[in-house]
Amino acid sequence: MSQAHGMRKGAKPGKIGAMVAALGAAIVRGEIAPGAVLPPEHELEAHYRVGRSVVREAMKTLTAKGLVSVRPRHGTHVRPAQDWMLLDSDVLGWVRTGGGLDRSLLLALEETRAIIEPAAAALAAQRATPEDVWRINAALAAMDDGQFNPQAAIAADKAFHLAILEATHNPVLRSFRGAIDAILSAIFDITVGVFTGNLPNHAAVARAIEARDAKQAREAMEVLLGYTYGHLLSDGAITPPDLKKSIFGETP
Incomplete structure (x- = not known):
């Protein structure tokens, strides 16, 4: 607003x-x-x-x-x-820069992506225009070119995911753009170190969308996000008790 x-x-x-x-x-x-x-x-x-x-x-x-x-x-x-409205880009930005973005919240954000992005990839496979496909592939190429430059890699990765969101041509999903942008900024700060290993999964999503294979696009996005989620879980700072603690108090 x-x-x-x-x-x-x-x-x-x-x-x-x-x-x-x-x-x-x-x-x-x-x-x-x-x-x-x-x-x-x-x-x-x-x-x-x-x-x-x-x-x-x-x-x-x-x-x-x-x-x-x-x-x-x-x-x-x-x-x-x-x-707090955590899907508000301002609020999430303040949490991120204020030191409150602990691993439990990062995992919650990644779970939110897992709800939205596989479905978005499937819709993109059904609805993407040639221009949409070009933007997705251009972002993928930029990711490959910038994989050893963290700043460039993050910018290209965000462009890739946001291009898929745009390609759904769903106005409600498109309205999540600011929230997804903020979530990606928070997640990529932690996962940029494993960026190169996830590139093939991004390519698989792009190929499925270009082939208009909705089922494969959904599954490829699930694999992509699973890679990131697995990295967050494997982080030494995350232990089972920590998953129940955050700035939001104890979780059930």
Whole structure:
């Protein structure tokens, strides 16, 4: 959702974005504890050197992202981590840079990819246009060329997965683009070291989509994601007890 949507006259998008980013990051880093009440409007105005309209629009945005709740006569409260909108690219970005992206959350993100991306690959095999296929293959070629350059490899890998999402021509799946982009950024930070070993699996997905074989495309994407998931599980930092712990508390 655009921060400018429904914006009051006089509110400045740049100032709203800066305030949202500052407060959002502070909440995610734990500098403002869950359940805490944010200072009243006039104090926030003074602290961030903004007008009331900026404060109110920033609170609306943070509310939509699940970070705060506004209750009349009770103030603005910080919500617990389990209420955060983690498919919001801003929220996931703050978690990632704030030191809260532990291995259990990485595994949860990879599980989310496993729900979305195999089905997307199957749809892409059925619906991809020649231009879609070209973009997927171009990203695959860029992955191969950049496999020894981590920054280039990550950019090409993201382009590959996002091109497949676009090739579904499903507007709802396409709306996940920002979330998948943020998830991929988080995952690739950890898995870039095994990038080269997963290249053949990417090629298999591309070939299946080009051949319009939906079943093979789905299965190839499952193998690709399984490779990444296996790497995360094999990481020495992950032990069975750790899988139950994260910034979101104990999992069932």
